[in-house]
Amino acid sequence: MNDQIARIRALQRPGEVHRDAYVAPDVFDMEMKHLFRNAWVYVGHASQIPGKGDYYATQVADQPVLMVRHTDNSVRVLYNRCPHKGTQVVIDTQGNTGKFFRCPYHAWSFKTDGSLLAVPLKKGYQDTEFKSSCAAKGMTPVPHVREYREFIFARINDQGPSFEDFFGDSLSSLDNMIDRSPAGRLEVVGSPLRYAHNCNWKMLVENQTDTCHPMVAHESSAGTVKDIWERQEEGTKKPMVVELALPFMSSYEFFEGMGIRIWDNGHGHTGVHHSIHSDYSDIPGYNDQMQAAYGKDRAAEILNENRHNTVYFPNLMIKGPIQTLRLFKPIAADKTLVESWIFRLVDAPDKLLERTAMYNRIINAPTSIVGHDDLEMYERAQSGLASDGMEWVNIQRLYEEGEGDEPEQIYNGTTEAQMRNQFRAWEKFMLMSMEKEGTS
Ligand code: FES
Ligand SMILES: [Fe+2]
Structure with missing residues (x-):
């Protein structure tokens, strides 16, 4: 175990991460055994299983699990x-x-709580110790499960932090997404867009707060939308798809001004002051519904909070203002299954759901125009890391002394502080159970 602790500690030095964190199968195995078992991992949303007996099968760490609505x-x-x-x-x-x-x-x-109901030919076990076997207990529940406003999370190991300590104030992003419904409720709509990326899961998570790539990597897609739009006659009504794609071509200054907030345990978000979601057009009737539900001031407070991407360490991202959720499921060191989910704001106009669905389709779908730019970069990086030319990945941009010293800090929107924040948490949650095993 001490060898493993030393191996993990050697994978970081200030502002740099060793390539083995992304490519080495033994490190991936340790992530599954330690990090993903010590952290609270997203399982699913309660609206996916509205009726008794409804189930949804997924994974936590490398473990096949299912969530089910009990009687x-x-x-x-x-x-x-x-x-x-x-x-x-x-x-x-x-x-x-x-x-x-x-x-x-x-x-x-x-x-549906897992307990054993019946076994055919039960008498075959009559003179055995079956009753005291572990099999007689039935299907094993995952030990720690928490439902937060219908979002279900699970933690496998006993020694990780409590749900409240793990998430702290970062739950404000989930709250904002949910509060955007006049009824204070979300509903998953349809199945997620789901496709495999041949890269390490952390590349996807890092990309969520990488604000120096959109105007570069997405120039071919969002830049084309911009070119076409700029050739339209003045006064042309802006189509929804243009409204959604154009902000990807915002300037460095725009992203710098956006701000990045980091929280303890690897959580953080872009879009503290404004974001690429701030200037969407009003949807008729929605404001009135929000004001009727919450009062004028509270409705304005909810709707003026336009956070961009909130990363919930280790592998979840939500976008409150557009009600999408992405889950990055690790399959192997170089394979990740990406799911992009959309939500309906209960009691809000359908036009909002139309915008959400369109955003998911043009940005995240296998048939999207934008997501492929990112996919290309991840897969190139995964193969580039095999090069012996260099062993380290650089995440030093706008590094400041004292990062991570406070439970919450705000920085210039182009910092890589959130990536460093994730890697601090990565080491913490990797070592947590190793150190325990090492001393027992
Ligand atoms: S009943 Fe035999 S494997 Fe499940
Ligand atoms: Fe991107």
Whole structure:
């Protein structure tokens, strides 16, 4: 274990990260065993499983899990593993299992809280110690589950921080996204856009607060939109797609002024003062609904908070003003499954959902115009890191003494402080359980 601790500590020096953090399979295995088990990881949204028996299968760390609506209406998160011989109990990503799960191999069945309901030919176990076996307990629940305003998170290991300590004030970004609904509720709409990227998951997370790339990497896509738009006659009504794509071509000064806020435990967001989402046109009726629900001042406070990307360490990103969520699921050191989800603001005009869906389609979809620019950069970086020309990745931009000393700090919007913040948390959550094992 001491060897592993030394290996992890050697992967960072001030403002630099060793390439092995992105490419080495042994480091990836340690991330799954330690970091992703010690942190609170996003599982899903309660609206994905509205009815009793509805389930959704996903992963936490490298573990197959499912969340299910139990008969008492609570959301349970269980390991997707039959206690008999290990078969994954559900194979579809989502569905309804009725009152119980039934394993397809030998038909053991389980209540939706995981407990064992029935075993065929039960008498075969009569004179055995079956009752005291772990199999008799049924499907194992994931030990730590927390629902926060319908967002479900889970932590596998016991020694990680509490939910409140882990997220702290960063929950204000989730609150803002939810409060944008006059009813104070969100609903997932449809299935996510889901596609694999041949790169390390951390490249995707870092990109969420990388404000020095849009005007460069997206010049071919958003820049083309800009060129076409500038050739239109004056007075032409701006189409929604143009309104969404143009801000990607904003200047360095715009992004500098946006600001970046970092919080403890690797969370942070771009768009403290304004963002690429600030100048969307008003949607008729929405403001009135918000004012009726919250009062004039509170409605203005909610709607004037236009944060850009909020990263929830380790692998989640939300965009409050446009109600999208992206989850970066690690598959291997060089493979990540990316899911881009959209939400409806309950009781808000449909036009908002149309804008959200369009944003997801033009920016994040496999058929998008913008997301491919990023994908190209990640995959080039993943292969470039194999080069023996250099071993270190540089994240020194606008480094300041005292970063991470306070629970919350605000910087120039082009700093790489949030990437450094993630890597501080990365080491902390990697070592947390190693140190414990090392001393036990
Ligand atoms: S493996 Fe599930 S019932 Fe046998
Ligand atoms: Fe990008």
